[in-house]
Amino acid sequence: MTSVEEPAHNGGRIRDAARTRAEILDVATKEFARAGLAGARVDEIAALTRTTKRMIYYYFGGKEQLFTAVLERAYTVIRQAEQDLDVEHLDPVAAIRRLAELTFDHHEAHPDFIRLVSIENIHEAEHIAGSEQLGRIGSPALEVIHRILESGRKSGLFTADVDAVDLHAMISSFCFFRVANRHTFGALFGRDLTAPDQREHYRTMLGDMVIAYLTADRTA
């Protein structure tokens, strides 16, 4: 998420297109996540940057395109993390549980990304739809899940009739809800789903749920 490191080698202002672009994206990510697409202020983004509003239009063209660029970069981070998945050396049950846990951890670690996804859904995913980059990448995780499911079914461990996409939805649902809806859930039911001392409880609960579903006795 933080693409800008070097504190300053300035004095007079230095020209660095890549840094300027990245800094705008960093700040815009926070601002859009904070206030939504309509609520975010271009002037505010510019003010939190070492450059000016002019540069936002210079590099991105406009507010909506900036939002699209923010989404594109955020999804790139996810895809990268998924590429580092290394669970296929485990037995199917352990592999799925590990995968669920990694998904859980990733959601917890990137609340801003969760907010951006919520916001993009309010806008009916029109920016994803309009982005060539986001058009058709598909998640690397899906193929991993697919292979684990195959293997688990072959060995008779898994009895459930789901494909990788459905299982991914199931796992993501819980992880996403826990982070995205923690405020209303907390306000209404008085329980903080993201309280640190409850973390292990929910992480285990998710794994138990998924494994129970996949391995349930379906002879009845």
Next chain:
Amino acid sequence: MTSVEEPAHNGGRIRDAARTRAEILDVATKEFARAGLAGARVDEIAALTRTTKRMIYYYFGGKEQLFTAVLERAYTVIRQAEQDLDVEHLDPVAAIRRLAELTFDHHEAHPDFIRLVSIENIHEAEHIAGSEQLGRIGSPALEVIHRILESGRKSGLFTADVDAVDLHAMISSFCFFRVANRHTFGALFGRDLTAPDQREHYRTMLGDMVIAYLTADRTA
């Protein structure tokens, strides 16, 4: 959701505080769900009403308070539906499955409500927190779940270590995600989670998941 019925007994304009208020709430619900709090336009809400913007300020005080009022009414509808739950005559397994299905159906039937909840979470539930009405009602469903869990555990059917709030979160996660995130999920994975011909599949999947979790063999 539709609180305004009578088509017209007008001619000259009639004064009806209750109808005007309700009509504003109806229109505002749609507008806020469509565009979010910042994206919604007070003028647009007024235009879609048989009254004027002036009345929005007369009855609600401002945009934010109108949003709070919209949320209050939306949650009232949910609570009402939960009060009509009638599942405790069933055995615990059937009761939980039925409850999950009703939750599923309710989410599907009220996509605008789902959007409002997403939006309220972007604003960190500050309107719920600031509303006396929404402050501490708690869901009637929670008590139903609590009693079913007790009964299921007593008979040895349920082995899982969850309370009613956690189970409610689990069920809601899936139902909520399926509706709220259908756009990004569809755009990224090419699958419409809310496609009518997949409805039964996902409804069954949810029930299977919850029951499998609650009844899993935990002797290992």
Next chain:
DNA sequence: TAGCTAACGTACTAGTTCGTACATTAGTGG
């Protein structure tokens, strides 16, 4: 080192948007 262009800054505008001051009338209580 001259000159050229990518990168950057300033200042402004056109349009929007929330909110309100002021005027008016329907309907009710006395």
Next chain:
DNA sequence: CCACTAATGTACGAACTAGTACGTTAGCTA
């Protein structure tokens, strides 16, 4: 049926906000 108030309508303004016209300079290249 008169007066009073709750309910409603009109017109407007102040502030904000996305976007741009125009001007400047760093630093590379020939």
